[in-house]
Amino acid sequence: MNNKKTKKVFVQGAISPEKIADSIASHQSKTEIGAHSIFLGQVRADLVDGKTVKAIDYSAYEEMAEKEIHKIREAAFSKFELTCAHIYHSLGKVSTGQVCLFIFTSSPHRKGANDACQNILEAVKTSVPIFGKELFEDESYQWKKNEDIVRNRT
Amino acid sequence: MNNKKTKKVFVQGAISPEKIADSIASHQSKTEIGAHSIFLGQVRADLVDGKTVKAIDYSAYEEMAEKEIHKIREAAFSKFELTCAHIYHSLGKVSTGQVCLFIFTSSPHRKGANDACQNILEAVKTSVPIFGKELFEDESYQWKKNEDIVRNRT
């Protein structure tokens, strides 16, 4: 029951441009907003040892991830001048070129929206238990690591 | 003929969420991109001396504005790791809650996209000849000023 106030974070598969457009449209009634900052993570066709990534298969410790993202949002609201903040991440397979992360912050002024967006992005990368399997064209794979975190621990 | 290589910047009226979605979708074939940063300026219902802004009527010295934005893009490409950069601004009347500025930067990594987006935003505010008339509910108006600039000059 601890989760009842957390917002829905996970989306099955890629995040569509239409979902992003709908989110933008739904903020047009909030006329105290002057600035939106959006970050999109897109799956990159990295070349690893001669093989090209064709998709990432995401999984997560969902209950903990939702709690962590709830904490990240609360911290952003306390630190920045912020009207709204939304965070979505994909689960399952996301092909190269598709969007897997959508962070959307809104504020009366640009500083609040921009600073909050970047702050949330760094926190999502370092403190949310999301895991990713990089699938190569030849059906082999490797587990993705956000390098910052590994470095921080060692 | 100096303008022939500059990209189209100005949009008549508000920038629609669909235009933003189309821009995002058109980058899904660029699989070297890992990060998109988007800034949206939205017209705010500011309260000035008891009157509420209901729209901004934008005009510009278009030829010069396009050249300035071309320079801003070139500078961003030379300063940051950047795959794409798009900048759109409204002309004419944009109602409160609607989007008047759309900056869209893409990079293999988040730092390039985020830094370029913020850099372009500051440059657009301070060096592009765009003018705005804030229209109030009672048909009166005032000329908008980006305060930073006025302050820098005095």
Add this chain to the structure above:
Amino acid sequence: MEIKVKYFGSIAEETGKAEETISLQNGISEVQEFIAFIFKKYGLSDEGTVQIAVNQVIQSEGRIQYGDEVAFLPPYAGG
């Protein structure tokens, strides 16, 4: 010598026009002199915040030449 002059925003409102062609007399060909000439002609206010672009480049000194395009720009408001 003929100069194409453009006015924007609140300045266009004050001059009552978006552009005009002005024939310069002897002795008014420095940028600062030309600004003073236009300000006096239209009784413009707020000189501290106006910027001048000569051929689409911001300029506060130098000479104005035949065929130049001179624009009077109030404070920017983009974004």
Add this chain to the structure above:
Amino acid sequence: MEIKVKYFGSIAEETGKAEETISLQNGISEVQEFIAFIFKKYGLSDEGTVQIAVNQVIQSEGRIQYGDEVAFLPPYAGG
């Protein structure tokens, strides 16, 4: 005492399961001891990058109690 254990990502792959219930014997109730027990049980590699969450909070020390949910988390890859 029964502990609910969850495995994620590369660790789930190594253990061959996403979760299980483990009955702890006397003497294995400290977090570090429990980690060592699971690593030995499954011959897990890469201890340096694994994080443990007890009841969804990252923890590297303290006691594990009856009914706790203990998760083994490989490096994060969100974004």
